[in-house]
Amino acid sequence: MIAxxxxAALWFAATLALLQLAAGAMSVRQPGHPLTTLVRPLAVVQGALVSIAFAALVWVFCVTDLSVLLVAKNSHSAKPFLYKFAGAWGNHEGSMLLWVMVMGLSGGFLALVEKRLPERTMLATLTSQAFVSLGFYAFLLLSSNPFTRIDPVPADGMGLNPLLQDPGLAFHPPTLYFGYVGLSVAFSFAVGALLTREVGPAFARAMRPWVLGAWIFLTVGITAGSYWAYYELGWGGWW
Known part of the structure; x- marks a missing residue:
């Protein structure tokens, strides 16, 4: 049921990304278009829906729902809870869903809080974010569906990759993704400004916190990953 x-939430989020792209494109081409008022709400709801999809994936991993193929391949009923929880993104499909969720949340948060940009540039920015997100939605749903079911249900799962059974899995990928994927907002800002040709001090002030925030997460993620790799490889014994 949860899977x-x-x-369903993932499909609805992808549909809203398509609607956001269409509404945003029309609004940029025709200022004052009736669909203009829908762009921000679509971005917010899309972010909420993809978050629900990711929460559902985490849930099926935590309860070891072996009817989900991804859980059967990457978890086991006897695993410590930390590895069940973090195992949700310790695989290709789950990490891609985490990637898409961060994109959706970034776009939704941008739509909620950003008031400094000229509205047309803001609409162009959200349109660009929807365009990028849509490509990842298509890849995830058509090629790497994390909710594919399996029948018959196996007696137990295959377990998490031994190389990933480390507490670092719980915090390294999320912080790294918030950094990498958070920079998609900076890319969307740049595309939006190119489309509207409205580049000035207000644009720089609006863009700066998003870039700095992404760089902070990226720095934390790379630092955590470096320590994890150092520890796993046993290089500490050389000193």
């Missing part, structure tokens, strides 16, 4: 809910 089906997650898949």
């Amino acid at each position: 089906s809910l997650g898949l």
Whole structure:
């Protein structure tokens, strides 16, 4: 049931990304278009829906729902809870869903809080973010569906990759993704400004906190990953 809910939320989020792209494109081409007022709400709801999809994936991993193929391949009923929880993104499909969730949350948060940009540039920015997100939605749903079911249900799972069974898995990928994917907002800002040709001090002030925030997360993620790799490889014994 939860897996089906997650898949439905993911499809709805992808649909809203498509609607956001269409509404945003029309609004940029025709200022004052009736669909202009829908762009921000679509971005917010899309972010909420993809977050629900990711929460559903985490849930099926935490309860070891072996009817989900991804859980059967990457978890085990006897695993410590930390590795069940973090195992949700310790695989290709789950990490891609985490990637898409960060994009959706970034776009939704941008739509909620950013008031300094000229509205047309803001709409162009959200349109660009929807365009990028849509490509990842298509890849995830058509090629790497994290909610694919398996029948018959196996007696137990295959377990998490031994190389990933480390507490670092719980914090390294999320912080790294918030940094890498958070920079998609900076890219969308740049595309939005190129489309509207409205570049000035207000644009720089609006863009700066998003770039700095992404760099902070990226620095934390790379630092955590470096320590994890150092520890796993046993280089500490050389000193």
